[in-house]
Amino acid sequence: MDAQVFGRVSIEGIHAVAVTRIGGVSSAPFDSLNLATYVGDDPACVTANLGIAKDLVSAQEVSVMNAEHGKTVHVVSEPGIAPLGDGLVTSQAQLAIAALAADCVPFGLIDPVNRVIAVGHAGWRGVLANLMQSLLDEFSAQGGQPDHTQAVIGPAICGNCYVVPAERVELFQDIRPEAINSSTTLDLTSGVRSVLATQVSKVYEFTGCTFENFDLFSYRRAAGEPTGRGGLVIAMSNSPVLNS
Numbered sequence: 001m002d003a004q005v006f007g008r009v010s011i012e013g014i015h016a017v018a019v020t021r022i023g024g025v026s027s028a029p030f031d032s033l034n035l036a037t038y039v040g041d042d043p044a045c046v047t048a049n050l051g052i053a054k055d056l057v058s059a060q061e062v063s064v065m066n067a068e069h070g071k072t073v074h075v076v077s078e079p080g081i082a083p084l085g086d087g088l089v090t091s092q093a094q095l096a097i098a099a100l101a102a103d104c105v106p107f108g109l110i111d112p113v114n115r116v117i118a119v120g121h122a123g124w125r126g127v128l129a130n131l132m133q134s135l136l137d138e139f140s141a142q143g144g145q146p147d148h149t150q151a152v153i154g155p156a157i158c159g160n161c162y163v164v165p166a167e168r169v170e171l172f173q174d175i176r177p178e179a180i181n182s183s184t185t186l187d188l189t190s191g192v193r194s195v196l197a198t199q200v201s202k203v204y205e206f207t208g209c210t211f212e213n214f215d216l217f218s219y220r221r222a223a224g225e226p227t228g229r230g231g232l233v234i235a236m237s238n239s240p241v242l243n244s
């Protein structure tokens, strides 16, 4: 079965795709388009799946996030597993960058004029630490200009499904109240959006709940059993579109 895309946006030769778990080569419980090497899947399958993912965005190589639930951002220009961190920025054409997630929020930044792209991954720790701003800052340092940047937010666990201890919700009260859905639920997507939307020109959202949609990997739904990681992949083609 061909890889099924959950959402796609293409802006002047820059392609952003949120993947589903469908159309890869991994066996259960990583079936089938698992993009993470660190979950126990066969490395050869992950490599093949990453090849599928980079094809979806018409890239030649892919640099994959190695998430640590902090706010470290790396500038990358080489393929492979990136150093530990939750954000990647590149201006390298043909190099896809991938943010992996299974309930956390994968998101990206695209500046089609200055040809800079970025991806981030934010769970509750990342939203609290404002990884979103760290990514915007490094993206700007690399030449991205937020006023003509478009952001993409991939599917994540929704505010109704993400039940957490009340003490965790309280942590957000003063820092990121936009992420609070109720006294025991967090809406991480709203937390991410609240930072991006005030700084970029447009936000695309691939709305969907990883926990509820069985076409997507969900760490929570796996309930302690191993599962795969999907996420958001972005790449620039070689040729910038002129006259735009």
Ligand SMILES: [Zn+2]
Binding pocket: 157, 158, 159, 160, 161, 162, 209, 210, 211, 212
């Ligand atoms: Zn949900």
